[in-house]
Amino acid sequence: MYHQYREGYIEVICGCMFAGKTEELIRRINVLSYAKQKILVFKPKIDDRYSEIEIASHSGRKVPCYAIDDPEEILDKVTDDVQVVAIDEVQFFDSKIVDVCEYLADKGVRVMVAGLDKDFRGEAFGVMPELLTRGEFVTKLTAVCAKCGSPATRTQRLVDGKPASFDDPVVLVGAVDHYEPRCRHCHEVVNKPIKIKKRLKSSQ
Numbered sequence: 001m002y003h004q005y006r007e008g009y010i011e012v013i014c015g016c017m018f019a020g021k022t023e024e025l026i027r028r029i030n031v032l033s034y035a036k037q038k039i040l041v042f043k044p045k046i047d048d049r050y051s052e053i054e055i056a057s058h059s060g061r062k063v064p065c066y067a068i069d070d071p072e073e074i075l076d077k078v079t080d081d082v083q084v085v086a087i088d089e090v091q092f093f094d095s096k097i098v099d100v101c102e103y104l105a106d107k108g109v110r111v112m113v114a115g116l117d118k119d120f121r122g123e124a125f126g127v128m129p130e131l132l133t134r135g136e137f138v139t140k141l142t143a144v145c146a147k148c149g150s151p152a153t154r155t156q157r158l159v160d161g162k163p164a165s166f167d168d169p170v171v172l173v174g175a176v177d178h179y180e181p182r183c184r185h186c187h188e189v190v191n192k193p194i195k196i197k198k199r200l201k202s203s204q
């Protein structure tokens with residue numbers, strides 16, 4: 001027999017660029033605002049592409065937010081009446097964001113985060129593996145591959161129209177100026193180390 005429904009959990013929305021992560025976050029925020037839930041929205045200050053004071057999708061949808069540097073600033077803003085915390089571009093925060101999300105979820109807040117699971121090299125992006133492990137609910141979205149039209153799961157970085165190199169810095173804020181979504185087969189990374197070489201038939 002259950003006695004009480006327990007509030008508080010972490011939802012993670014992930015995928016490549018242009019997959020609709022921000023649109024999905026905004027959709028969830030809007031639905032909850034009809035339910036008169038008290039929601040606070042955050043993003044890292046570094047994301048100043050479309051707006052400094054809103055989370056913004058590539059299609060132009062926007063919601064006001066606090067732009068912060070340090071994840072602990074979230075705790076300063078979340079008062080006892082806040083039921084939902086939404087965080088966009090969560091991949092840019094340092095590891096403190098994991099403790100902040102866990103703390104809030106433990107105390108009954110619904111925490112919704114959206115971020116890139118992979119960087120332009122196809123490697124795990126910063127804190128995302130930790131958040132994906134700890135989150136109760138995970139939504140993985142895809143875009144449309146800009147080359148072949150298949151579901152896109154990766155983000156292609158282009159420098160002067162050419163694929164970026166594995167050794168380039170991971171963080172480069174941008175949109176269509178530097179990036180396009182691609183599928184596994186069309187995704188290109190210059191100098192990407194090959195981790196497993198196919199075994200020769202004779203050695204099997």
Ligand SMILES: Nc1ncnc2c1ncn2[C@@H]1O[C@H](COP(=O)(O)OP(=O)(O)O)[C@@H](O)[C@H]1O
Binds near residue numbers: 019024059
């Ligand atoms: N190749 C593409 N595949 C899917 N959506 C695209 C593509 N290029 C542009 N878009 C636009 O991007 C929107 C998703 O934007 P957004 O929610 O900001 O994505 P994300 O946060 O995952 O980068 C789509 O609704 C569409 O209008």
Ligand SMILES: Cc1cn([C@H]2C[C@H](O)[C@@H](COP(=O)(O)O)O2)c(=O)[nH]c1=O
Binds near residue numbers: 047115
């Ligand atoms: C792949 C990749 C992306 N970025 C940056 C580029 C954008 O500013 C954001 C992702 O925004 P979106 O809402 O998911 O479209 O991240 C980066 O810095 N490094 C990368 O490898």
Ligand SMILES: [Zn+2]
Binds near residue numbers: 145149182186
């Ligand atoms: Zn493709």
